[in-house]
Structure formats: structure tokens, C-alpha cells
Amino acid sequence: MNKQGFMGKSLAALMVVLGCVFTFSATASDNDVPAIAAASSIQFALDDISKQFTKDTGKHVRISYGSSGNFVAQIKHGAPFELFLSADARYTEQVKNADLGEGDSVIYAVGKLVVAAPKNSQLTIDGNLKGLTQLLKSGKLSRFTIANPQHAPYGERAQEVLENLGLWQQIQPNLVFGENVSQAAQFALSGSTDGGLVAMSLASADRFKKVAQYIEIPQKLYTPLNQKMLLLKKSGATAHAFYQYLQTPTAHAIFKKYGFGVGK
Known part of the structure; x- marks a missing residue:
């Protein structure tokens, strides 16, 4: 074969639709529910983090999981993501170099x-x-x-x-x-x-x-897997809040639970 x-x-192929697995943490009445593009390597950790984020803040996010390279292509073609969590620094730099990012990329975990x-x-x-x-x-x-x-x-x-x-x-x-x-x-x-x-x-x-x-x-x-995140253009308040939350001790503890190192 x-x-x-x-x-x-x-x-496993049943889990993949157009290279992405979607996790919804939102209700129809939410007005600011940002779409987050996230590397599939962090799926279990980020699911837990997003649930805790909602519990702590009352805000929701909608997460799509897939490969970092595919997300770069989608973002360049106008996909309405507000935050990109890559599995490698190179991919966030590609988005930033295309003038599609906001601010600097930050290491959120080390794979x-x-x-x-x-x-x-x-x-x-x-x-x-x-x-x-x-x-x-x-x-x-x-x-x-x-x-x-x-x-x-x-x-x-x-x-x-x-x-x-x-x-x-x-x-x-x-x-x-x-x-x-x-x-x-x-x-x-x-x-x-x-x-x-x-x-x-x-x-x-x-x-x-x-x-x-x-x-x-x-x-x-192998070369270190410094996993970086980058806010994207036109990102809203909830995306900014989630970006900040991913840098808190609460999020770091969850990443460590799943075997990641964390950024300084």
C-alpha cells in the first residue's frame, strides 16, 4: 500500500479537515471570540489552558490546530486568525516579515x-x-x-x-x-x-x-523547538488577553505538565 x-x-485522518482540527470554546452570543491558529503539538495543553482562561476571565476563544507551515499559507491568504501559535520561531517570523503581525513574537513553550x-x-x-x-x-x-x-x-x-x-x-x-x-x-x-x-x-x-x-x-x-506566538493584525481585546494569559504562571504550569519547557 x-x-x-x-x-x-x-x-487518524478522520481528525484532520484541510490540515486543521477545530476546538470551539465559545457560544453563539459571544461578540469577541477570536480565531486562534495553533500548532497541533500543543493541542492537549492548549485545550486545558483555554478552559482555564474561560473560567478565570469569562472570555472564550476558538482554536484551530494544524501544521505551522499550512497556517502561514492560510494567514497570507487572508484567514481571519487573530493569534498564531507556531511550533517553531521561523514560521512566526515569516508572518511578521509579510507585515501581517502585530508587535514581536514571544516564546511560549519549548518543544x-x-x-x-x-x-x-x-x-x-x-x-x-x-x-x-x-x-x-x-x-x-x-x-x-x-x-x-x-x-x-x-x-x-x-x-x-x-x-x-x-x-x-x-x-x-x-x-x-x-x-x-x-x-x-x-x-x-x-x-x-x-x-x-x-x-x-x-x-x-x-x-x-x-x-x-x-x-x-x-x-x-536537533535544533531547539522554540515555539513562538504572534498577535496578528486587527486582533481584538480577547486575543490580546489570551496572548497575555499564555505568559502567566498558570499557563506555564499547564505547558510543563505536558512536557514542554517554557519561555523566560
Whole structure:
């Protein structure tokens, strides 16, 4: 089965519509409910933060999750987002350079990459991917997943890890690309693949603990994932309030709970 066919049949593909997963935290009567574009790596953390924000302030936000590169394209084509939370600083800079941002971008979290696999996988996981190397050499590796490096920062870093360990060329026939890191995590942890390189924030979620395992990849193997956010032009009061809230100890504590480092 080719990669496209496999991805189309995967259960995870049902979670993705035009590259985004939408979370609504609003009611029809709200007048200022900003649309937020957020990297899929922060979905579980940001869902919790947005609920706490609503509880603390009475204000609501509407969040779309997807890959950072796709969001840049959407913003450049006029998508009505008011705040962009990227998985990598490069993408907020692209929006800012297009004169579509407001103010400076700020690090809200630092992402971490892990190798993850179902507990019944034939893949033995370790931080330096020795188990993956052995499985490749034996010819027994079936499928291995990462987010698409073309527009997903976690996919870019996964490719960087595989290149640094001399595995990138050899593993090409076995790779399955997720549209974003959330979809790649579904592939890696559901048993659809032998495993993958995904965000710690997703692999560590309670829903996966009984069926999957993960180990952190050493930071020296990839460029830091400094996840930045940027207010966009014509952003309203609630977007500004949420932007400030994401820099509070309350938000930082939630990010840390999901395995992120936090900006200073």
C-alpha cells in the first residue's frame, strides 16, 4: 500500500479537515471570540489552558490546530486568525516579515521530540535510535512515521535527527508522513506503524499511556523547538488577553505538565 493510501485509511485522518482540527470554546452570543491558529503539538495543553482562561476571565476563544507551515499559507491568504501559535520561531517570523503581525513574537513553550511506539511493537525504543537502526538493518521495519517535514516543524526536526544518525536515506521506503505532528502521533501510537518521532506533549497524554511508550530524543540531535506566538493584525481585546494569559504562571504550569519547557 502506498503512503497516501495508508494515510487515507488511517483512523487518524478522520481528525484532520484541510490540515486543521477545530476546538470551539465559545457560544453563539459571544461578540469577541477570536480565531486562534495553533500548532497541533500543543493541542492537549492548549485545550486545558483555554478552559482555564474561560473560567478565570469569562472570555472564550476558538482554536484551530494544524501544521505551522499550512497556517502561514492560510494567514497570507487572508484567514481571519487573530493569534498564531507556531511550533517553531521561523514560521512566526515569516508572518511578521509579510507585515501581517502585530508587535514581536514571544516564546511560549519549548518543544521536545521523542521516539514512541506501541507497547507491542517490534521496535525497541531508545534515545539514540539504536533499536530503529537494528530493525532497519534486519529488514524487519514495516512503517515508521514522522510529521511532514515540508510544513511541520516537528517533522523537520525528526528529519534532522534521522540525518544526524545516518538513517535518513535508508529509512525512506518505510516512512509514513503525518499531515501534522498530531496525525503522526496517532500513526505512531495506535499500532498503524512500528513507531515514530513525535512531540512529547502528545506521546505523554493519558490516552496513550496504557498502549504506548516513549523515550526523549537528546536535544543535541536537533535544533531547539522554540515555539513562538504572534498577535496578528486587527486582533481584538480577547486575543490580546489570551496572548497575555499564555505568559502567566498558570499557563506555564499547564505547558510543563505536558512536557514542554517554557519561555523566560
